Amino acid sequence: MKDASRSRLTWALLSCLSCLVINPSAEAQTATSETLVVTGEEVPSAYGAPPGFSRNRFSNLTNSYVLPPGAIYAGLIYQGDAQHFNRTDHGLTQEIELGLPCRFGVAIENTIENFRGRTQERTFSIEGRYALADWNKIPLNPTVFVEYKFGIGHILHDEGPPAPLEKGEAQAFLDEHKPLPDAFEVRLLLAQDFGEKIEWAANFFFEQEIGGDRGREVGLAQSVMFPICLPNERLKIGAEMQFTSFTDAGIREAGETPSYRVVIGPTIAWKPSKNTRLDISPLFGVTDDAPRASVFVVFSMLFGPGGERPEAEAPVSTRNR
Secondary structure, eight states, X not given: OHHHHHHHHHHHHHHHHHHHHHOXXXXXXXXXXXXXXXXXXXSOBSTTOOGGGSSSBSSSSXXXXXXXXXXXXXXXXXXXXXOTTSOOEEEEEEEEEEEETTTEEEEEEEEEEEETTEEEEEEEEEEEEEESSSTTSSTTOOEEEEEEEEEOSBXXXXXXXXXXXXXXXXXXXXXXXXXXXXXXEEEEEEEEEETTTEEEEEEEEEEEESSTTOOEEEEEEXXXXXXXXXXXXXXXXXXXXXXXXXXXXXXXXXXOXXXXXXXXXXXXXXXXXXXXXXXXXXXXXXSTTSOSEEEEEEEEEEEOOOSBOOSSOOOOOOOOO
């Protein structure tokens, strides 16, 4: 009996030992196994840029970087300027941009204006932009923007420094039917994100009319945004401002001081779906020549699978008159 018991015990020990030899890490594998979930952005990335910079607009006042190749941006832009000594000027712009390979992009714009009961097609524009390098290869990711505007309608109010109007002056100005001149514009677009919590963009611009009173605008617009609702940056809040120095041929020839205009205020961006976005910016004038208020509302859509899709979540007004 003792021999039989000893044999059974020996057999049991050998069986346990054989299990450990055949699969020595079974227990360790069970303890350390994990489930890996990889999530991607809803919006494609342009050359490594966060999706918030891979759009036509960073905010209502500023553009940034370029679209992914093959992506199409469509925007509907409202701007209302509450002017001194005159009625509010309303503008509605339709904008379409196409992302091209090699960090290029092209766009067209059409603007309709309503002022003092008159509605007209104001301008038609052709735009192009080029990013100098892939994202974060050059500090602040500089991008060059050029635009040519074809004047289609008439000048509905004076573009110089605001001044009180005598009775009937505004109507007399409308009745002159001065044609809008063509103009060209050049911008330097800068953009950067800091610590994936702060996003910033700035545009330096120069616009010159090539006819009429040869109006000229030089200035800076900049915006800062904070993503507060992730994933996919459903909601962002921030602030933006624009400084503009305006002169025309008469002001320059007389050596007079330019008309300085500064507007500043909050901005909010909300994405109701993965490829749509609504931006609202109520801005307020802080200089005598600036509008009392400028309100921007932009609804945009981004189409197309172009560009790269990063494997991790990364966060994300053009100046338009």
